[in-house]
Amino acid sequence: MAITCDFLVIGSGVAGLSFALEAASFGDVVIVTKRSRDESNTRYAQGGIAAVLGAGDSFEAHMRDTLVAGAGLCHERAVEICVKEAPERIAMLRRIGARFDRAEREQGPHHEDPELDLHLEGGHSARRIVHSSDMTGREVERALLDAIVAEPRVRILEEHMAVDLIMLSKFGGPEVCAGAYVLDVGEEKVVTILSRATLLASGGAGKVYLYTTNPDVATGDGVAMAYRAGAEIANMEFYQFHPTCLYHPQAKTFLISEALRGEGAVLRQLDGTPFMKNHDARGDLAPRDIVARAIDFEMKRTGADHVLLDITDKKPGWVRARFPGIYSECLRYGVDITAQPIPVVPAAHYCCGGVATDLDGRTTIPGLWAIGEAAHTGLHGANRLASNSLLEGLVFGHRAALALKDAPKKKTWPEVPDWDVGEAGSPDEAVVITQNWDELRRLMWNYVGIVRSTKRLTRAARRIALLQEEIVEYYWRYFVTRDLLELRNIACVAQLIVECALARKESRGLNFTIDYPETDPKDARDMVAKRGVTAHLRVR
Numbered sequence: 091m092a093i094t095c096d097f098l099v100i101g102s103g104v105a106g107l108s109f110a111l112e113a114a115s116f117g118d119v120v121i122v123t124k125r126s127r128d129e130s131n132t133r134y135a136q137g138g139i140a141a142v143l144g145a146g147d148s149f150e151a152h153m154r155d156t157l158v159a160g161a162g163l164c165h166e167r168a169v170e171i172c173v174k175e176a177p178e179r180i181a182m183l184r185r186i187g188a189r190f191d192r193a194e195r196e197q198g199p200h201h202e203d204p205e206l207d208l209h210l211e212g213g214h215s216a217r218r219i220v221h222s223s224d225m226t227g228r229e230v231e232r233a234l235l236d237a238i239v240a241e242p243r244v245r246i247l248e249e250h251m252a253v254d255l256i257m258l259s260k261f262g263g264p265e266v267c268a269g270a271y272v273l274d275v276g277e278e279k280v281v282t283i284l285s286r287a288t289l290l291a292s293g294g295a296g297k298v299y300l301y302t303t304n305p306d307v308a309t310g311d312g313v314a315m316a317y318r319a320g321a322e323i324a325n326m327e328f329y330q331f332h333p334t335c336l337y338h339p340q341a342k343t344f345l346i347s348e349a350l351r352g353e354g355a356v357l358r359q360l361d362g363t364p365f366m367k368n369h370d371a372r373g374d375l376a377p378r379d380i381v382a383r384a385i386d387f388e389m390k391r392t393g394a395d396h397v398l399l400d401i402t403d404k405k406p407g408w409v410r411a412r413f414p415g416i417y418s419e420c421l422r423y424g425v426d427i428t429a430q431p432i433p434v435v436p437a438a439h440y441c442c443g444g445v446a447t448d449l450d451g452r453t454t455i456p457g458l459w460a461i462g463e464a465a466h467t468g469l470h471g472a473n474r475l476a477s478n479s480l481l482e483g484l485v486f487g488h489r490a491a492l493a494l495k496d497a498p499k500k501k502t503w504p505e506v507p508d509w510d511v512g513e514a515g516s517p518d519e520a521v522v523i524t525q526n527w528d529e530l531r532r533l534m535w536n537y538v539g540i541v542r543s544t545k546r547l548t549r550a551a552r553r554i555a556l557l558q559e560e561i562v563e564y565y566w567r568y569f570v571t572r573d574l575l576e577l578r579n580i581a582c583v584a585q586l587i588v589e590c591a592l593a594r595k596e597s598r599g600l601n602f603t604i605d606y607p608e609t610d611p612k613d614a615r616d617m618v619a620k621r622g623v624t625a626h627l628r629v630r
């Protein structure tokens with residue numbers, strides 16, 4: 091028997107929860123989430139949320155900084171909306187109990203909210219990062235979840251992984267999304283969930299690369315499901331690499347926030363020589379794509395497997411108070427950041443592309459919406475400005491809910507068959523999954539990383555196609571498991587990244603290729619990919 095609801099939300103990060111909180115006042119919401127409810131990229135966000143609240147700052151300045159980072163591809167209206175709606179979203183979070191750090195000093199007579207301490211981050215021309223120590227995401231997630239738990243119309247299903255969208259066209263109906271098939275991991279069965287609107291809030295896809303700052307849930311499921319269903323996907327070639335992840339064999343995903351560089355930390359080669367000024371006039375405060383490329387360059391040039399990030403110039407007490415999370419996590423791995431430089435490497439961090447949406451989160455498929463990191467709204471363009479992504483989830487989660495408020499109620503539900511297990515049996519060669527998983531992530535790291543070439547991309551495309559053949563065969567032969575579904579999804583995302591990167595014959599923002607090192611003004615358009623259609627540039 092199918093579960094029915096007004097709104098099916100796939101994912102419980104900042105985007106999905108923001109939507110659910112708003113939508114709960116006019117509809118029944120089911121949130122499915124792959125693991126525990128708080129496991130998400132959101133939970134690990136350190137830096138904070140960008141919002142114009144400080145003396146001397148302005149909407150124009152935040153918009154300008156976002157547009158500069160976006161390298162000519164931001165949709166100006168999306169930027170304007172996010173920037174102008176940011177203060178109200180911060181106010182909403184505070185209303186539901188989010189605790190952000192307060193200013194100890196007077197920030198000037200024009201400060202609109204003298205209570206909040208605002209940080210500066212790379213790429214921002216003013217102090218505008220609202221934060222909760224260096225664990226902002228955890229506090230945002232906590233506050234949203236606490237508020238959601240009090241909503242009787244919201245039901246959260248943990249350990250439930252969406253497998254595929256239910257497209258009525260598959261059963262002879264129109265091209266409409268009517269919900270999703272969802273794997274109940276504990277029960278090992280696939281359930282049918284029908285909804286008036288289905289929201290992909292499934293976050294990023296960092297696990298497509300060998301090194302990533304993202305947690306294990308970030309396997310691009312929303313993008314892959316939408317692509318399989320026939321939705322337009324945009325700009326997948328723009329994958330942001332965070333320049334500074336702790337380099338330590340046991341610390342596979344610990345990020346060292348850009349706020350350190352904002353506060354004066356310096357990148358150095360292993361012999362202590364600072365190098366960022368050789369790459370950009372802004373030095374250590376250059377945007378993160380430039381910093382990541384500079385580190386990649388220095389590592390390749392010197393043969394080193396990491397570089398150093400040094401904040402030892404600052405007083406130890408101040409460092410410990412300002413970065414308690416980073417301080418204690420690094421200490422766990424034997425690095426006292428007050429006394430020694432931190433070994434760092436770049437790692438896949440943020441997916442700027444995603445399921446193409448309008449300014450309310452509608453995708454190109456009726457009934458299907460996308461919000462947060464899974465979506466491409468046009469905010470980030472070719473490169474995301476730091477701390478704009480929690481904001482995007484908050485703003486578009488809210489906007490999607492407002493847009494759905496007056497949508498007609500469903501009176502009847504479509505006839506949809508239950509998930510068909512067909513001839514599938516129990517897997518007897520699970521090693522195929524681990525082998526393909528490793529191979530895919532390593533080849534993406536080596537061939538489709540920070541600096542690209544047509545030759546390496548073509549090689550990657552061939553390998554991915556082969557892996558996909560094996561994965562599909564396995565998919566049809568055996569019962570679905572979370573590992574298998576995730577592998578199928580990262581392979582799809584890998585295919586999309588390579589396809590888009592090959593089709594963009596220029597370097598821009600995060601897409602840097604040695605074969606086309608210049609930016610071509612006539613290519614200042616989005617790359618649109620769709621099943622059955624080769625990725626191509628188009629004005630969206």
Ligand SMILES: Cc1cc2nc3c(=O)[nH]c(=O)nc-3n(C[C@H](O)[C@H](O)[C@H](O)COP(=O)(O)OP(=O)(O)OC[C@H]3O[C@@H](n4cnc5c(N)ncnc54)[C@H](O)[C@@H]3O)c2cc1C
Nearest residue numbers: 101102103104105124131132137138252293462463479480
């Ligand atoms: C280490 C780190 C630091 C960051 N720092 C900042 C920062 O300071 N400021 C900032 O603005 N941004 C930051 N970001 C980026 C930001 O955290 C994310 O872009 C943002 O949280 C994405 O929110 P989301 O709701 O779209 O997705 P997520 O928070 O990733 O949530 C996705 C949810 O979907 C679920 N899910 C995925 N697939 C499925 C499926 N098939 N079925 C069911 N559920 C599924 C996941 O389990 C999860 O609950 C950081 C990211 C990382 C990893």
